[in-house]
Amino acid sequence: MRKWFEKLWEELNKIVIFRSLRFRISVLIILVGVVCCFGMRFGILRNYFSRAVEVRTTDVQSQLQILANHLISYDYLMNPSSDVVNAELEQVANLYDGRIMVIGGNYAILKDTYNVATGKYMISEEVIRCFKGVILSHYDNENDYIEIAVPITNTVEEKNETVGVILASVSTTTLVQNEEILSRNSWIFVFLLLAVVLVVAFFMPRIMLRPFNRLSDAISEVKSGFTDEAIAVNDYVETEHIADSFNQVMERMKVMEESRQEFVSNVSHELKTPLTSVKVLADSLNNQDDVPVEVYKDFMSDICDEIDRENSIINDLLSLVKMDKKSANLNITSVDVNALIESVFKRLSPLAQRNQVEMVFESIRQVNAELDEVKFTLALTNLIENGIKYNQRGGVVKVTLDADYQFFTITVTDTGIGIAEEDQKSIFERFYRVDKSHSREIGGTGLGLAITRNAILLHRGSVVVNSELGHGTTFTVKVPINYAVNSKAAAEAVEAKKQSTEQ
Ligand SMILES: Nc1ncnc2c1ncn2[C@@H]1O[C@H](COP(=O)(O)OP(=O)(O)OP(=O)(O)O)[C@@H](O)[C@H]1O
Ligand SMILES: [Mg+2]
Incomplete structure (x- = not known):
């Protein structure tokens, strides 16, 4: 039965008009109206008749x-020929279109207004x-009469x-006729009521859905580019929520668009810089005659450096x-994280030696x-390389590795130049460098x-920075040990990420 109903619902939903909210409200009003009208009619008639x-x-x-x-006062049971009582019995019987019988103590019928018994x-x-x-009373609905039996009680001397x-049996034909x-x-x-219901079913959904139409128009205006102002339709809480959500999406899109534009201009700039240098170097060689080989080699080495830089950016x-x-x-x-850190250390040790920075690994x-x-x-x-690059001579980069049953944590602490509070929120943005001239000297894009943040987020982990200008910086990375494929683990990872962001 349920399956049948689901199938029917699915089929109905294929019809476009059935999916319209206005149509559904109209149908609902009509259905409720019809049920109420017929229910009321049935209820009133039934109630009227039984009453x-x-x-x-x-x-x-x-x-x-x-x-x-x-009967008692006229002693009718002893003397059933009393004209007064007989007339009274006939009158009552006629009044109710019925038959009255008086039965004496020995069950003998003393009087029958039909004169047959x-x-x-x-x-x-x-x-x-x-x-x-x-x-006693009993209603016989098949034959349309009520039968009533009343005892004749002798109250003389309180007996x-x-x-x-x-x-007595009285006819209910008049009641049936009245009911008809x-x-x-x-x-x-x-x-009449159904006509009113139809009118209401036609107009009410239109009136009720008007705010939604306004909302849709406002969204269309934004969509077609007439305006990018926030929309507001405050008639219902629901429309308010939709408008709020839409405004938030628009706000996000604006931010994304701004960051996209900024990114494109940054990329163009960054890609152009090495090319400009190459062009300048090449032009100056071209414009000179009889350039000594040493100068050529020197310029070509610079050109190679710029090409390497371009390559690294790409x-x-x-x-x-x-x-x-x-x-x-x-x-x-499945990766041995200790071994991974050691291999990174090995790869970065020439840079560390050149910068005279000591690298320490503490595995808990x-x-x-x-x-x-x-x-x-x-x-x-990148984190360890930064620790080396933005350090001072004789400085230290310390990496620790720890884990609980769910997450492992890596901290990269350096004794370097540190990052100012206001820069900390921007350093994860693409092309952001705190001190452009100094950073350029150090090298890097x-x-x-x-890249670091994206890679860690892909593992459903988190990375936070803690730094004091002039004293050093600590990056803390927290990642689930088991890659969170199921939603529960993912939710826990998100929760952990939230907590680490709040800290
Ligand atoms: N450990 C650190 N100490 C001080 N400043 C840092 C540190 N790590 C990053 N920064 C600052 O944040 C900026 C962004 O770092 P990021 O690693 O994204 O770029 P980069 O090191 O300049 O270039 P590259 O793309 O080669 O890594 C750096 O230019 C530097 O100013
Ligand atoms: Mg870096």
């Missing part, structure tokens, strides 16, 4: 009660029960003994572009983690930390 039967029963019962008292006996269950003092029974008239009239009422850019793609590009294997724990070795090495190399 009418109840009223008729109580009426007749009280009339019979009065009659029973008259007088003198006969009536021994039925109702009569027997009524003789015990119980007033309270049932000496006879009045049995009411039923016919109620159709007019139902149709390589860095390619690494960044590769890492901008999804994590599907990660080549995850042996760590094996699921990593993309190439990308992670790239990230770590300003892409290293952007």
